[in-house]
Amino acid sequence: DIQMTQSPSTLSASVGDRVTITCRASQSIGIWLAWYQQKPGKAPNLLIYKASTLESGVPSRFSGSGSGTEFTLTISSLQPDDFATYYCQQYNTFFTFGPGTKVDIK
Amino acid sequence: QVQLVQSGAEVKKSGASVKVSCKASGYIFTDYYIHWVRQAPGQGLEWMGWVNPHTGGTNYAQKFRGRVTMTRDTSISTAYMGVSSLRSDDTAMYYCAKQRAYGDLLPGYWGQGTLVTVSS
Numbered sequence: 001d002i003q004m005t006q007s008p009s010t011l012s013a014s015v016g017d018r019v020t021i022t023c024r025a026s027q028s029i030g031i032w033l034a035w036y037q038q039k040p041g042k043a044p045n046l047l048i049y050k051a052s053t054l055e056s057g058v059p060s061r062f063s064g065s066g067s068g069t070e071f072t073l074t075i076s077s078l079q080p081d082d083f084a085t086y087y088c089q090q091y092n093t094f095f096t097f098g099p100g101t102k103v104d105i106k
Numbered sequence: 107q108v109q110l111v112q113s114g115a116e117v118k119k120s121g122a123s124v125k126v127s128c129k130a131s132g133y134i135f136t137d138y139y140i141h142w143v144r145q146a147p148g149q150g151l152e153w154m155g156w157v158n159p160h161t162g163g164t165n166y167a168q169k170f171r172g173r174v175t176m177t178r179d180t181s182i183s184t185a186y187m188g189v190s191s192l193r194s195d196d197t198a199m200y201y202c203a204k205q206r207a208y209g210d211l212l213p214g215y216w217g218q219g220t221l222v223t224v225s226s
Contacts (some may be wrong), residue, residue, distance in 0.1 A: 001168070034212055036151075043201055043216035044151065046142075055206075055214075087151055091212050093151035094167060095141070 002090050004025050004098035012106040019075040021087035028068045032092035035064055035073045038100075039084045047086075048073065053085045078103070107131040110217035111203055117223045118192050125188040128202030128219045135183035136160040138205040139212040142176060142187045144198040153204075156211070157185055192224045 003026040013019050023033065031051040036044035046055045048064040051071055061076045075082055083105055088098040113127040137202040156165035157176035163167060164176045175188045185202055199219040206214025 038151075042221055043203075046206065046212070047212050049206065049210070049212055089151075089153075089212075094165075095213070097151040097153065098177075100150045 002028050002029060002093055002096050004088055004090055004096050006055075006086075006088060006098040006101050008101060009099065010102045010104065012104055014106045015078055017078045017082055017106075019078050019082075019103060021073045021086055021088075023066075023071045023073070023098050025069045025071075025090055029090045029092035031067050032090060033064075033066070033071050034089045034091065035062075036087045037082075037084045038087065038090065039077075044087065075103075108204060108215050109160055110204060110215065112202060112220045113202075115221040115223070119224065120192060120194060120224055120226045122192050122224075123188060123190040124192060124222050126200050126202075126222070128187070128217050130183045130185070130186045130204065131205070133144040135169075135178075136180055137208065139178075139211060140178070140185040141203045141205070142174075143201045143203060143213065145201070145219075146195070146198045149155075152198075153213075154187070156205075159185065189222075192222075194224050194226060196222065197224045198222060 003068045005024045032104045035048040038044040052064045066078045085100045085102045087100050107129045111129045136159045139156045142158045159178045178185045201219045203213035203216040206212040
């Protein structure tokens with residue numbers, strides 16, 4: 001099974017900050033990686049797929065990069081609506097989520 | 107617009123079974139796979155499997171094989187996910203999610219979730 005890790009597990013930041021979250025896979029997954037945002041009590045919302053493709057309707061301050069085993073999600077200028085938990089997910093072989101990164105207010 | 111509306115919260119005893127429904131609208135139900143994902147309280151997301159509404163074919167995560175059954179009723183555009191022999195660690199929010207796009211199996215659009223609570 002492919003295992004996913006994320007770092008950091010929690011990130012404290014301020015509005016306007018540039019934020020980067022890292023996701024690593026236990027083996028190469030090519031570009032088959034997605035990022036989701038989840039707010040408390042809500043279903044996850046797809047942000048990025050194929051490592052770097054922005055889902056329709058997602059603000060351009062979100063971007064993704066990477067391939068193989070290492071990936072990043074970047075929020076260029078953190079907005080109040082962005083405080084949430086972010087999950088990566090590989091879909092090269094079945095589907096596996098990372099443990100999540102909580103972005104909270106500094 | 108795409109909508110996935112799930113059934114209401116359930117409270118079950120250990121050892122019982124539960125069946126959660128996911129009614130789809132706003133698209134052709136048989137054209138897109140439905141995934142099921144669960145999330146225990148305060149924990150992360152766990153992919154359980156998918157059902158192909160066109161054929162009824164399924165693919166389950168290893169952990170859930172033998173205890174989870176995913177089905178569909180095309181006449182009412184509804185997918186179902188059943189769990190048998192419930193345990194306390196099955197207490198979770200269960201989500202259905204539609205395949206993102208034709209040819210891309212990734213879960214894209216999610217239902218609102220169904221809370222299943224298992225008590226002893």
